[in-house]
Amino acid sequence: MDYQFKDIEKKWQKFWAENQTFKAENNSSKPKYYVLDMFPYPSGAGLHVGHPLGYIASDIFARYKRLKGFNVLHPMGYDSFGLPAEQYAIQTGQHPAITTETNIATYRRQLDQLGFSFDWSREVRTSSPDFYKWTQWIFMQLFNSWYNNLADKAERIDTLITHFEEKGSAGINAVCDDEVSVFSAGEWRTMPYRDQQKELLKYRLTYLRESTVNWCAALGTVLANDEVKDGFSERGGFPVEQKKMMQWSMRITAYAERLLNGLDTIDWPEPLKEMQRNWIGKSVGALVKFTIYDLRFTNEAQGGSADDFIEVFTTRVDTIFGATFLVLAPEHELVGSLTTAAQKNAIEKYIVQAKKKSELERMAEARVASGAFTGSYALNPLNDEKIPIWIADYVLAGYGTGAVMAVPSGDQRDYLFAKHYKLPIIPIIDIQNIEKEADPTKDGRYINSGFIDGMNYKEATTALIAKLEEMGAGKGKINYRMRDAIFGRQRYWGEPVPVYFKDGLPYLIDEKELPLLLPDVDKYLPTESGEPPLARAKDWKYRLTSDKALADPIADGSKGAEPVVYEYELSTMPGWAGSSWYWYRYMDARNDDAFASEQAIAYWKDVDLYIGGSEHATGHLLYSRFWNKFLKDMGQAPVEEPFKKLINQGMIQGRSNLVYRLIDDLGRGTNTFVSHTFRNQYQTSPLHVDVNIVENDVLDIKKFKEWRPEFENAEFILENGKYICGFEVEKMSKRYYNVVNPDDIANRYGADTLRMYEMFLGPLEQSKPWNTNGIEGVFKFLRKFWKLFHDDKFNFNVSGEEPTRQELKSLHKIIRKVEEDVERFSFNTSVSSFMIAVNELTDLKCNKRAILGDLVIILSPYAPHICEELWTMLGNEAGTLSYVAYPKFNPMYLVEDEFAYPISVNGKTRLNLNIPLSLEPAAVEAFVLGSAEVQKYIDHQTPKKVIVVKGRIVNIVI
């Protein structure tokens, strides 16, 4: 029989499902290996050909590891909360759960058809209550924790309460809100319960506070910074504005340093680590206080509570003697009190103007200096120099202290500002060149800089910080760019937050009541009063009954049998909540008592290999590391970093095909099309054509005429009897007619061909356009492979004879090659090697069972269906292929018989040799000269010179 991929693939997919071939056990004498894919959001469009790229790679690796004797966990699930299902619900009224269910069914069918070795018994869905129960549970743990800087880890809030009770707020070093209260133990104990809770909220790792958020009116929700691109929402492209709202936040900043340091311990792509480093944005610098000069000038009306100094953050404290003015952000709180009567007009005008400027305008505007003088002055703490205080929108209120010391000689922005407003520019380093622009050099020695004159950068920085600390005018300080993550969305289709409100303060619901189920609503839009959709839920209230209320000394519910009713939190969790811990759920997916059992977590520990796209660099991958570190602090997770090795698969772009339509004299399109080569000899306009009616860039004219009624009578100017299309690399999208569906490919060539072809396309990590042009080659290869096992009449025919040395050489060459390739994730070169091996064995007419059996095993991770079929045909039990031992490479078969070759360098002929590694360096020369291979080349002559490099490669000049 010829290679009938359809029957074979159907048969084995059914077999694997029925026999649960890939079910992983939570205990095993084998070493564990956890291969994880980033789980998909099940969108309505289904999979296109780019999605499975990473899944194929991880599947190959998972199957390879099984053959290598590992107990492999390779699960799959769905990140099924999300915006598209909700948008669809708003438009149609259909419950997002139903849309999601339908989409998941499509995804599942498409995934199954590719023959993945997932353990589906562990499937998770973030939108399923038995999953989000634990997302809510982790939220509660975060709420019940604070970050102790002294221990450098999160602790239960109880430890903080105990400290307050015993010692008051003294001695606490925590990551918390800016405005925490100072109190004694006695004061704490007499504090009303509500005030205590209010104070504790300032320390909790998830907390409520008023923050400026990115509000997207069109989506009716708040977006995280990484969901906003250039002032528009990443999804949908709607305008985003700044708005103040009470919001749930996560104190991820507490983990900034650990998130940064952890990067050095994990095997991730360098660009991705770099993105996270930039996102965290650590800068080491100093806070310096500049005394305000003569407060008499300040505006009496507003100056009542003003401090008498301005604090700035700088990373270049060494340049402080070059500071010739201060600049505050227009929003800085001292601006009002610093503005003199004379400057009041100018300042107010500038503030109005700055506010009006949208994000976009600020971006578009060239770097033109703009600002206004407050009329006040400050004193440089180190030389008592009197310098003016300005405001300008190049200083950001949200970073550092919202105020900077301007050093025009060293900072380009300050330089431009100084030039524009004719402020002094003082050089402070001997080698500085500041004629045209600022020179931020750290080399050279300081000048015009008081007591640091003559020092270098390092000496000056140390000396200055010491001096400032001694004077009480400053201190060393580390700043991070990263902000706390906002954790609420005014949306329906997300996890409800397990919190109710009493007297305006949030309290956790009883843990026994988890999961807090998402209630039904009549519409999925915000209410008329602007409340989130959950406000529409009927009778969705928290009932505090007397027994539960006992724990709370002021609960009103304790008095009678009737429960007291409170409002739930109405916002839901953001999209990243469920994905921030889901890899643990796979370890023990059906557990009702814990997010995963202790034993399961102790066994699987962490993800050994994680494959997914780099677009999650500063979202999912950062939040996951954060939650993992928190769970570790809580003793729930065994290791600091969840994903040991990570690989980014490249994006698969679309490859559009174009036809060239002839244009008549009036510029109108005719119905005549010109083939690619001749397109410039005519007036033409390019037109996208469906890639599915084009093969190898040759247009199927018949299908083209049927494609659209208007082309029914189309005419063509051909080349060599064919119509050749042009192509362009673009996003894969319906409107370019370049979407290729894996179902079509699988139908036509089979899943094994598709799997191998996607790998063959190029390096896994590289982005590349999808191009079906080469797929025939892979298909031919599989057919050739099939034929090795059959005679001319397609009868199965293998021989039990002993393999020849040649055959063994071919086999062991590929065993070694593929093993090396898989270990370094170079799947594309493996596919090539398979082709070479099969070509060689075909030439040798090899049908030896011993050779073919091993070949089936090593090919099976790539093309599992055909290999299972051949494996059973070879007489093995069905289903055993996935767990047999990987063939062992035997170097004996690979002794090189050709190791000398002549090369010509600069007109001299040299012999290049590969010397066996086993040879002692001292013996190399004798070995070389004694070798028959070499004698053949030098032909009795004495070589002029023998050069040995690294004991391995030898040049002989002849």
Add this chain to the structure above:
RNA sequence: GCCUGGGUGGUGGAACUGGUAGACACGCAGGACUUAAAAUCCUGUUCCCGUCAAAGGAGUGCGGGUUCGAUUCCCGCCCCAGGUACCA
């Protein structure tokens, strides 16, 4: 601007720690089998010169350098992709 990758035939891409550049595949050209098509097989295919061939020359974005030898290492530039940005 800064950070991180990358630049090799008509195309996708090979080349492990510096050792015969272009493996493998597509495409193309020619041929075999066939009434024909499909399928399959064979030959050729970096460029230039050369009647086939032999021989020769050039060649991994550009210009230098180190080396017996550089796609690989170093210096300076150009271009492309991704990330990021008045972050002090």
